[in-house]
Amino acid sequence: MAAVGVSKHFGATTALSDVTMRIAPGETHALVGRNGAGKSTLVSLLTGLHRPDGGEIRFGGEPAPPAADRGAWRRRVACVFQRSTIIPTLTVAENLFLNRQSEGGPIRWGALRRRAGQLLEEYGVGVDPGAPAADLGVEQRQLVEIARALSQGARFIILDEPTARLDAAAIDRLFARLRGLAASGVTMLFISHHLQEVYTVCDTVTVLRDARWILTRPVADIGHDDLVAAMTGEAVGLTDVARRPPRDASVPAALRIDGLALDGAYEPLTLEVKAGEIVGVTGSGSSGKVSLAETVGGLRRASAGTVSVGGATVGAGVPAALRAGIGLVPQDRHREGLVPLLSVGENATMPIADRLGPAGMILPGRRRAAAQAAIERYDIRTEGPDAPVASLSGGNAQKVVLARATAREPKVLVLINPTAGVDVRSKESLLGAVRAAADAGTGVLMVSDELDDLRHCDRVLVMFHGRVTTELQAGWSDTEVVAAVEGVSA
Structure with a gap:
């Protein structure tokens, strides 16, 4: 080519x-x-x-x-x-031979599944050709x-x-x-x-x-x-992370999780995130780490236990989490983090719509000013607040998601793979913004598979099959984290 x-x-x-x-x-x-x-x-x-x-x-x-x-x-x-x-509503076989189900005659479904099975076996893909692709x-x-x-x-x-x-x-x-x-x-x-x-x-x-x-x-x-x-185009030294002194034991907890559990995802778990602390959570895809973050952020309803912010118990659901002072950067920015038909400014200011005008009205000038402030604060590369958010690159779109999550100056920030799919400079910009939020007193719970993300954390919890099996203080080695994720030290 x-x-x-x-x-x-x-x-x-x-x-x-x-x-x-x-x-x-x-x-x-x-x-x-x-x-x-x-x-x-x-x-x-x-x-x-x-x-x-x-x-x-x-x-x-x-x-x-x-x-x-x-x-x-x-x-x-x-x-x-x-x-x-x-296409999730079709079977694996139908997806494999989409628009090629037959050679001009009627579709022979049995033969189609056999052809799909042979193809999957040839390339070592252990999937049932008759299974729904959604599974x-x-x-x-x-x-x-x-x-x-x-x-x-x-x-x-x-x-x-x-x-x-x-x-x-x-x-x-x-x-x-x-x-x-x-x-x-x-x-x-x-x-x-x-x-x-x-x-x-x-x-x-x-x-x-x-x-x-x-x-x-x-x-x-x-x-x-x-x-x-x-x-x-610049000389770099991006992997060095400044070490902060350990959290003072007298600093109050921004977030407390007591016996929180979600059936089929993770077992009862108790932890604290102090004001100004960044706590990382990592593990394999089946560890339960994402489900934990989504429960704290209100996307999932716990089967047991409580979440508290500043000593007050948080109710179920996203609106209750927002009222309690929890900001969330979800796992899928396209499906859960952005409204693609709206502008950059509309997306970035969505949580503070009630502050942008009297009696439930939104004054365009006030929204534009708030959005411009977010664009400058997070270095979002865009033509302006009125540009469609769908026009942004991945890194800049993720910055809009973070801007929206921090718009109400939350007490707790929950991040799920915050730098997935973004370039090296956008990653540093995003992590720098997270560190700035922590320095201002926000408690941060960061779920990530990226070792570079976790290096910015004050401590890292490793989950394995729904349980926290390892806690590592800042200064850990890559080998320690990888071993714990794979269950070697569990």
């Missing part, structure tokens, strides 16, 4: 400028860059969703097919997006999408943030399958903000910055700091 001198403009915006990238057959090639660097635009050109304004796309030395010939594109390239394209986990959905792409003849697969919602064990399994596909001659473009994954699974890396090509180099020939510097 080759993209040679491609450029793309959307109105006055230059999305790509004279970018060239060549990927050898059977190579796993990383594409990295900050949010807004041009990665998504390049993917849209490589998959035929947009035509370049200049330059050309070639597959196997031949020009890309016409944009209207979708069948020809599917035979050449497929993309496994961060947001799954699996699949994230890892299974991704593997089904990869199998579907390969079954159509594509030998070039684009993987867009494939590990963003996987735990450590699932990531290892995915990487093992990717190595097997590469060994069989499948070419892959791997897009990730997790640079360690680039070093683990990729042969070559290309960096985009500000819509331009910066470098292409063998992964073995470029160090971590040099790679980050190429992405940001």
